[in-house]
Amino acid sequence: MVSTLRSMTSATANPGSQSALRRLNEQRIVEALMAGPATQAELARNTGLSNATVSNIVKVLLDSDVVSTEPTTSSGRRALSVRLNSNSAVAVGIDFGRRHLRVVLANLAYEVLAEQTLTLEAGHRADVSISAAVDVLETLVADSGIRREDVIGVGAGIPGPIDHRTGSVAQGAILPGWVGLQILVHLEDRLGLPVFVDNDANLGALSEVTWGPYSGVENLVFVKIGSGIGAGLILNGLPYYGNVGVTGEIGHATIVEHGHVCRCGNRGCLETVASTSTMADLLSRGEPERLTADEIVRRALARNPAALRVIDDAGLAVGRALGNVANLINPEVIVVGGPLAELGEILLDPIRRGLLRHAVPLIGESTTLAMSALGSRSEVLGAAALVFQNADIAHHT
Amino acid sequence: MVSTLRSMTSATANPGSQSALRRLNEQRIVEALMAGPATQAELARNTGLSNATVSNIVKVLLDSDVVSTEPTTSSGRRALSVRLNSNSAVAVGIDFGRRHLRVVLANLAYEVLAEQTLTLEAGHRADVSISAAVDVLETLVADSGIRREDVIGVGAGIPGPIDHRTGSVAQGAILPGWVGLQILVHLEDRLGLPVFVDNDANLGALSEVTWGPYSGVENLVFVKIGSGIGAGLILNGLPYYGNVGVTGEIGHATIVEHGHVCRCGNRGCLETVASTSTMADLLSRGEPERLTADEIVRRALARNPAALRVIDDAGLAVGRALGNVANLINPEVIVVGGPLAELGEILLDPIRRGLLRHAVPLIGESTTLAMSALGSRSEVLGAAALVFQNADIAHHT
Known part of the structure; x- marks a missing residue:
């Protein structure tokens, strides 16, 4: 805590x-x-x-x-x-996903020393992935010949909001079983190391200004489009956490006044029109089985008209929400990440149209919009960066 | 510049x-x-x-x-x-309005030493109000017995965005004649003092955390509802300016997808449904002359049903936009200011309903919403505070 x-x-x-x-x-x-x-x-x-x-x-x-x-x-x-x-100080990054677990060891030069990814069952219990993370971490440290005392801390990414006031996973997480979990205390107990926790979108933003190409950028928005939609903010050069630690909830911007009911309890939220779950709902009608995000990407890259249309509509809606975001905080750069990132211009183009349509002209013209180059490692690399930003590098021995 | x-x-x-x-x-x-x-x-x-x-x-x-x-x-x-x-260091605040000019002299203890307000013709030229401001400033300094060398700088508030890159008033200002004006250079030339310029909503926010009751608050949004609607942001304890200096443009959040055309060129912006101009449009039908903001306030306080309904609708729309703002930056406090501030709960209540309806529950519940207590002096006091925040207090002599 x-x-x-x-x-x-x-x-x-x-x-x-x-x-x-x-x-x-x-x-x-x-x-x-x-x-x-x-x-x-x-x-x-x-x-x-x-x-x-x-x-x-x-x-x-x-x-x-x-x-x-x-x-x-x-x-x-x-x-x-x-x-x-x-290599005198090593940070561990852990990315807890709905069906995966990624662990990296990184050094002060932002080089990955070791890395492992596991697939987990959807709906797995939190203690299952925490135990798996501890095992992977210990194995990676042992195998890579890193001295245990040079590991200065562990950063953990959770696909859901973290309430600062309680140090726990808040309502709205993509992992419902994790809501209320005191993730930080659990991890510190198991690892005996300083632990730093943040949500996936915030870590994506941190990743872009550390591992990614935007190290000089003072104000950056990272938007993760997945089964949920969230944003992470770098403002005045620092990760931004607001009052209780729950920021960037653009997935719950109202897009359709009387639209579908959202998992947050409101109606017509961006997530109800532009998440990969909604895309899968729309594209799976008449299909033998429900489409995955990967299959949506595959079809769109093969120029399947229905997939392209659904992605275009979703992109316009995301762009509209980002127009409001840009009007409010006027960032230099907006980076789009998540499982659809390899779509490139297919997704960026409608987002850009939506952004330019809804932003004040001066702001729309001066905002750079780009796809993340870090792919699925975005969160885990950000988790390692979180350690270097917060742990005491000079006094760990 | x-x-x-x-x-x-x-x-x-x-x-x-x-x-x-x-x-x-x-x-x-x-x-x-x-x-x-x-x-x-x-x-x-x-x-x-x-x-x-x-x-x-x-x-x-x-x-x-x-x-x-x-x-x-x-x-x-x-x-x-x-x-x-x-009194060893005195700041001048100037508030340039559409029809008014306010000047204050303030000391380091945030006490007002002298103050004057002039009424100007709507649509007056920029050089008219700049000349008037210089005259009032010199008279106030002379009359109050302040030593000219103790005046450490001048803060000026403009009801429009300032483009950092050029130091000039950007498109979208409530004073169309001021667009493109290098306001800062003009004022420095005329005054021979360091000048600091900002827009009215940003100064309102600064005012709340200096002159107002929110000095300890790290993250605050000030919303000005007038003939335009804009917000000023205090983030991580500092005024926030973003990339080119144009932030808080919530007046141009899309509320009605295919609504009225806005002065920004988009459609259905918050300003087209909730500004005092829109309220006046709605309430002036069949009236002998167009209602002013003051008259709208007077009628609402007298419980005129049409005025109450129009304010309720506007408040709900502002609340919806603020729900998105709160979802993004999770502030401790949102303060509402502008000419309708004396309506109190009549305006706050629908804003609160809109905010709670559209914000993620955890964020809605943890955000304080309040009416500004600084009234029409909000901007001019913020302009004086801007000087104390930026001028060199210790080295002015």
């Missing part, structure tokens, strides 16, 4: 405090070093921090073996070159 | 830089002192800053006469009591 609050708010709570500032500055230096070795003077220049601050932080990072230094010359003068020991 | 960028982004750009941090820490100390005199040890405790940081900042503030100190005892030990010289 304490850890949930830590995981959710450490980057934003009391932003001027010394400890938050120290961690932020450490992150800046570690990020700068990801581009390659640098002298302390270069680090100061690249981060905007003072020489004294850089020197203090490098000392702390040296003590905990996160960096190493070696003599060099810079502009003819002697200097110290600082190099990241990428 | 440089100043626009400064005014819009200084609090967020490069948040870990030394100068941004120094200003942020100065603000924290000044804010702590607004509660009354305190010793340096108390200031360190109340702000979370180190004793050394507090001591350095107090020294800088003393040098520029923002604070004064006197010996005291604390827990039996000798200490220095630090007291704010409230």
Whole structure:
């Protein structure tokens, strides 16, 4: 519980405090070093921090073996070159899905060291996948030769909202059996490591600005279109969590005033017209068995007219909802992810039309819309990034 | 232009830089002192800053006469009591309206030192109200005995979006004659003072967390319902400006798919069903002259059934749009302002019904909805606050 609050708010709570500032500055230096070795003077220049601050932080990072230094010359003068020991801190990412479990180990250079994906039965109990995750994690650590003490924390992605106030999975999760579960406490008990929990869409957004191509982007929306539809937000350069931790619920934007009843209890929500479940409902009539998302993608790529029409209608509706989102928060970039991502322009085109139709012109024109390049690893990579954003990199040993 | 960028982004750009941090820490100390005199040890405790940081900042503030100190005892030990010289830094707020001009002078204790409101012709030219603002400002400063050198800057509120990239008033402003105007450059040329510009809804939001009752609130939405409808956002404790500076455009959320054409070029926008202009259109049929917003308020308070019905319908539509807003950014508080604010529950009740109907239950239940208590001074007070948030308090002399 304490850890949930830590995981959710450490980057934003009391932003001027010394400890938050120290961690932020450490992150800046570690990020700068990801581009390659640098002298302390270069680090100061690249981060905007003072020489004294850089020197203090490098000392702390040296003590905990996160960096190493070696003599060099810079502009003819002697200097110290600082190099990241990428494997000195390892983050674990876990993506809990409706029918899958993914685990990655990643290092400070945002390189995947080990990775495993399991298929689970739909409707499995939470403790089944938690046990499986613990087993996979232990096996991956053992097999990859990583020292257990270099694992600084575990990030876990859940396909549902997390209520900050209780540290538990909130109503509306795609995994109904997980609602009310104190996921963080469970995982910490089982793993004996700091745990950070977030929902899938938020992790998708974090993924795009860490592993993905949008590292300089201050304001980004990641939209996951799957059996549910949700968005994750990066605002002013930081993951955004709002009041109780439940944000980006664009799946429940009203699109059809008196439309179908939604699982949230309202009517005509975006999810009732544009989720992969709704697409499957529409396309499965007269079929011998219900279509999966993969089959919808396959048909659309084969230019099946019904599949293309259903995706076009769904895309327009998503674009309309995103027009409202863009009107409100005016992001630089909107990235679309989820199981339909490989459709590319087939899905992006109607979303773009809907967005341009419903956004204020100045906003529509200045918003970049793109498909995620991270595919189905988006959440698990974001979960690992969550650890680097929140765990104490320099003091884990 | 440089100043626009400064005014819009200084609090967020490069948040870990030394100068941004120094200003942020100065603000924290000044804010702590607004509660009354305190010793340096108390200031360190109340702000979370180190004793050394507090001591350095107090020294800088003393040098520029923002604070004064006197010996005291604390827990039996000798200490220095630090007291704010409230009038040592004065901010000017200017609210440019469609038919009015308001100017206030405010001090560091958020006290109004002088204030004047003028009525202007609807459709007046921009240079007319800018000249009037300069005259009123000079007269107020002279009459109130404030030293010109203690005026640290001018905040200006415009009822329209400001495009950050150009520092000018963007398409969609309630004052069509102002579109494209480089308002900031104009004002700086005329005044010889640092100028900070923002739109009316953003200033309303800032007003609520500075002059209003929501100073501790991290995430707040201020909705202004007038002849236009717009929102201002405070996110993670800071005014939020997004990519190009145009945010909170909820007036252009699509409410009726094939509804009336809106001034933005789309159809069925919230403004076409819930602005005071639309209310006036609906209520003026058969009337000898077109109703003003004040007359609509008067009739509704007198329980006129048509006025009540029109306000109820408008409130439901605003609530629906706010349901989407709350689903996306999950704020602690939504404050409603503008010329209808004195309607109180008559307007809040349908907004609340719309919000609860369209928000995800967990979010609807945890969002506080309230009417602004700042009335028509909301923007001008926010404009003065904008100066204290962005100008250099300690180095103005």
